[in-house]
Amino acid sequence: MKKIITLMFLCFLRITLVNGQTTGEKGQIAGHVADEKHLPVMYGAVSLLSAADSIQVKSAITTEKGEFKFLNLLPGTYFITVEWVGYEKKLNGPFTISAEQQLLNVPQIVILPDTKQLHTVNIIGQKPLIERKSNVLIMNVANSTLAAGSTALEILSKAPGLSIDNEGNISLRGKPGVNVMIDGKLTYLSTTQLTNLLRTTDGNAIQTIELMTNPSAKYDAAGTGGMINIKLKKNTNYGTNGTLTAGGGYGSYYKSNAGVTLNHRSKNINLFGNYNFTGNKEYEDMNINRSTSAFDEKTYFDQQGRDLYLRKNNSYKAGIDYYLGDKNIIGFAMSGYSNHMNADNNINTLIGSRPGVIDSTVTAANLGKIKYTSQTYNLNYKAVLDTSGQELNADLDYSRFNNDNSVTYTNNFYNAAGVIAKAPLIFRNITPTRVKILAAKVDYVYPFNPKMKLETGVKGSYVTTDNDFQSEDFTGNNWVNDPAQSNRFTYKEQVSAAYANFHREFKSTTIQLGLRAELTYSEGNSVTLQNVVKRNYLDLFPNLSIQQSLSKDHEIGFSYSSRINRPDYQSLNPFIYFSDLYTFSKGNPQLKPEYANSFELSYGYKKTTNVTFGYIHTKDVMTTTLLTDTVKKTLLIYEQNLAARSTVSMNINRPVAITGWWNTNNDATLYYSRFSSPDLSGAPFKNGKLTFMMNTTQTFTLNPTMNAELSANYQSAQVFGTYIARPVYGVDLGISKSFADKKATIKLAASDLFNTRKIVVKSAIPLQDYNLSQKQESRIFRLTFSYNFGSSGVKAVRERSNSSEGEQNRVKSGN
Structure with a gap:
């Protein structure tokens, strides 16, 4: 541990000194990227292309101030492209580097929102509730009406390919031993503690849930069944801004939740x-x-x-x-x-x-x-x-x-x-x-x-x-x-x-x-x-x-x-x-x-x-x-x-x-x-079963400010070690309405509409006789209100991944 902390300090010192030095290298193109409001475009993707064959020569990411720089360039003619999520791709140039013009500062590049117009209707792309990127399945929970007022555990129980047994063990496509991260950090909790933590994590605070069956070596090796990464919402605006959330619900007893998120961003401090x-x-x-x-x-x-x-x-x-x-x-x-x-x-x-x-x-x-x-x-x-x-x-x-x-x-x-x-x-x-x-x-x-x-x-x-x-x-x-x-x-x-x-x-x-x-x-x-x-x-x-x-x-x-x-x-x-x-x-x-x-x-x-x-x-x-x-x-x-x-x-x-x-x-x-x-209890043991799981989500755009969502899932009988679980199924329904220029949203959701979700297990060991059933309060009606306030200029927020997530995953939280 001492060696690692020392290495971190030396890396910090060395990189800070190196980055503070100036360079005298020639052949340079520099510039600045802004949006339609002339605010800096942060972490935008900038590419330098050869004008002769359009092959990419270099790439860069814009800084916090929207600046970019290409160094050590050979003489020639180049084009510059800029890409940013939600904005049109922009081609600029040509720009020429020569013996006479080695240092070139290009004019400010302005990019515009990727909005297509059909007569008087604006069509702006919106992320689907579920999408796949490479080996990762992503649930865009922030777009879901059914997530409002629900807990992280309730949302996960309805995720495609996921199942949770009566002890809280999570399986992904039939593979137990799934590890859970929050914002890229392992939680180091036991099964009971993790279940309690997820049960009290408000769904309103979740941005996305990522399901990874075979993570890369960058991630901790813990998690034989794969990994789940729960990403919490982060504010993305300049100035001072935030979100207020309040909600209530009722099943057999009352439910309540409230929250506030604040963010202030100036030139050097966030x-x-x-x-x-x-x-x-x-x-x-x-x-x-x-x-x-x-x-x-x-x-x-x-x-x-x-x-x-x-x-x-x-x-x-x-x-x-x-x-x-x-x-x-x-x-x-x-x-x-x-x-x-x-x-x-x-x-x-x-x-x-x-x-x-x-x-x-x-x-x-x-x-x-x-x-x-x-x-x-x-x-x-x-x-x-x-x-x-x-x-x-x-x-x-x-x-x-x-x-x-x-x-x-x-x-x-x-x-x-x-x-x-x-x-x-x-x-x-x-x-x-x-x-x-x-x-x-x-x-x-x-x-x-x-x-x-x-x-x-x-x-x-x-x-x-x-x-x-x-x-x-x-x-x-x-x-x-x-x-x-x-x-x-x-x-x-x-x-x-x-x-x-x-x-x-x-x-x-x-x-x-x-x-x-x-x-x-x-x-x-x-x-x-x-x-x-x-x-x-x-x-x-x-x-x-x-x-x-x-x-x-x-x-x-x-x-x-x-x-x-x-x-x-x-x-x-x-x-x-x-x-x-x-x-x-x-x-x-x-x-x-x-x-x-x-x-x-x-x-x-x-x-x-x-x-x-x-x-x-x-x-x-x-x-x-x-x-x-x-x-x-x-x-x-x-x-x-x-x-x-x-x-x-x-x-x-x-x-x-x-x-x-x-x-x-x-x-x-x-x-x-x-x-x-x-050898299990003095005798050989074998237990196997074929299981089918189905999840379907229906989204309805009723008008530009009103959406509805219906979700249904079914799991046939399945095995968990020494016991067999009966089928589990349920239906959820929700509707949302935005107003006040989409700054305010009200959502009404009903989970387990027909009150059918119930866990029933029996022994898979022939000489043991038991039947166990658990019925949690699952049919709940919730009303949630949220309001966004403050400045609306787009900014980039750092993605954090601290070093103790995996260890925390194995500590009971009792939420």
């Missing part, structure tokens, strides 16, 4: 910040029907429970960018959240020797108080080394998470006649968790020419966690510690990584070849049990991507990547967490990382229709298993390694424009997954 609040009350019903057999005696359990949650979540972010001239930017940002939740869980357990017969009853009233806080600090630096695209980025991050969870369990026991059978059993679990993350990374891009570049970088992360699990019994009106159940668990992990990624474009072929090396050291220490598990391993992760254009309308591609999933910190902690007396989860300190090799073959037609065939094989696959203890008659939720999982898939994505006002996007996936293990 200040930004946002704050979002959500306050929701929601329910979840859970039913478990199961039986256990021991010594020729069978016991039946019928458990019915309702959980009520009251959530109040606050999230914030603030930062500053300072421009050290045109080529160097240094920035600082801080972000965090403070989330509170009260849980009221009531469970009735009916126990009998035969189905329908009640021999005894246990009623449980479990009250929980949970508080989660987090702060992340990021120092970043960017240097643009020349006009060809050579640049260096550096990030230093420090994050800390404080999770405090206290649950009191009150259990009452009754006989068959409903009379109290014995004294109540009252106990509580207190689970404070402290997590600290220090991470640093440096990325460097060197373009050999406009069609060939090399990306390299290094990264280091150091994570420590401390879980002090305390179990106490209520005895004699006092809380007494139970040493048999209490446990302190500490964990530390250090990952050092380096990568190289080579990109080359030919006439009709594009090749990307990369290699990433990651050295991992981890130590899990169960202090109470005096059990220490240490691991130290080095892994290499190659990746390859080839895109071949066959003709104007036809393109094929092939990609391969090798990836890893490390256990999250919570899954390694061996303490027992109770849902009730008969259902609980337990960590596994012996859990090993899983490794996967993924292959994809794709075909594209007219940049619209895409067909993809995929195969992935994962060894030591980490799987959530539901295991029955026939002696204690309990159901254990336990994470363990199975030998292997193999998945073969086919995906078709096809947008269809039915009329000028009605457009659709349709995505279908067919896949077969197979799990296997030579």
